[in-house]
Amino acid sequence: MSSLTRLIAASGFTLAGLIGGAQAQSAQPGSCLFTHFKTKSPACVDQVLGLSAGLAPGAFNAGMPPIGFLAEIFLRSPTERARILAAPADRGAIIYILTALLRAGLTEEAERLAAQTNGGSILGSLKAMRLSTLPGITAAGTVSAKDTELLAGAYGASGNRRYLDVLLTTFEGADEKAAGIGLRLGLLTSKWGASFAPAGHRSQILKNFCAEYDCKAKPHETVRILGIMAVYGAVSTIAREDAGTKKVLEAAFAKRKPLKAILAAEQASLNNYGMALTVSRLLTGGAGENVAAREAALRSIETYEAFGPLPQALPGADTAAAQP
Incomplete structure (x- = not known):
């Protein structure tokens, strides 16, 4: 069982649809799941439905992004709904379709x-x-942490601004510590997916998160932070592909100055973390300055993954940049 899966099990909150299993690829730039509202491609709908075939046993969750995507398609396009319901489907696809119909409020069709x-x-x-x-979530105007992924998928399907506005309410009322941790995790998942780090590095950040927040004993706080992570990770991924979403996201943070400052600090820390990973990878041999620089980089990596701040400049960055 992966560290992410253990965290999910401990918190009772499933993020598999966004950053795990077959859906990890769907959250990456260039994927159609979060950009269908721009292309309106029927092939994309079939691609999203096809994700059911690659879903690992036990990974299904009724709130994952593909479910929200299909629910929105069913709500907005009777033609597409009829096409999908008329086509033969395997057991996995039927589970997806039934869940999406219920999420769309189409109980009789289900x-x-x-x-x-x-x-x-x-x-x-x-x-x-x-x-x-x-419809019930948008009428309420707020979204629970367990439904953030659902709304992200629905927004990707149609670009309905109402879904985006409701998603952004997730940031309301979060204390600075929770916001900082959630945004750090969200930035990492947006950049590297479920591993929280580039290939070749095993991040300790989830282990440290549960040590800090005691995931089992404090499920409410854990879910709140994971909700911030899920929303920022999903919306920032969409924003990379869509200028309108980027503008709305930037405006949301501009209205919340403390949150904007936290995000700016976390973005700077992420840049330094990336540099520290590069330094630690490139300066693997030699002596003197190289050894000292690599040790400093490793300390910075450890600090970042324990949710500490990083210095503005990392020792050895210039040396690493000069490596062939």
């Missing part, structure tokens, strides 16, 4: 599909979860 596909037991289990619907 019941018809369940009757046609012998999916009554699946539908019964989903109904027992008392899932919130996209």
Whole structure:
């Protein structure tokens, strides 16, 4: 079991749809999951539905981004809904479709599909979860941490500004410590996905997070921070592909000056963390300055992954940059 999976299990909050398993690729720049509202490509809808085939056992969650995406498609396009419901589907796809229909508030259509596909037991289990619907979430004007991914997927499908506005309420009322940790994790997932670090480095940040916040004993605080992580990770990923989303995200932070300052500090720390990783990788041999610089870089990496601040300039950065 991965460290991310253990964290999810401890907190009761599933992020697999955004940064784990088959969905990890869907959150990367260039993917259609979060940019369909720009292209309106039917092929993208089929691609998202096809993610069900690569889902690891036990990784399904009723709030993952593909579910929100499909729910929004079902709400906004009766033609696409009819096309998908008429096509043959494997068991995994049926689970996706039934869940998305319920999330769209289309209960009668879900019941018809369940009757046609012998999916009554699946539908019964989903109904027992008392899932919130996209119309219900937007009417309430706020989103629970467990539904942030759902709304991110719905926004990617249609570009409905209402979904984005509701997502950004996640930042309201967060104390500085929680905001800083959530934004640090969100920046990392937006950049590197579920590993929180580039290939070749095993980050200790999740281990340190649970040590700091005691994930099992403080599930509410844990979920709140993971909600900030999920929202920032998803929205910033979309913002890289869409200027309108970027403008809204920047405006949201501009209105919240303390949060904007925290984000700026975290972005600077992330840049220094990336440089420290580079220094530690390149300065692996030699003596004197190289050894001292690499040791300083390793200390900086450890500090960052323990949620400490990093210096503005890292020893050895110039030397590492000069390496072939």
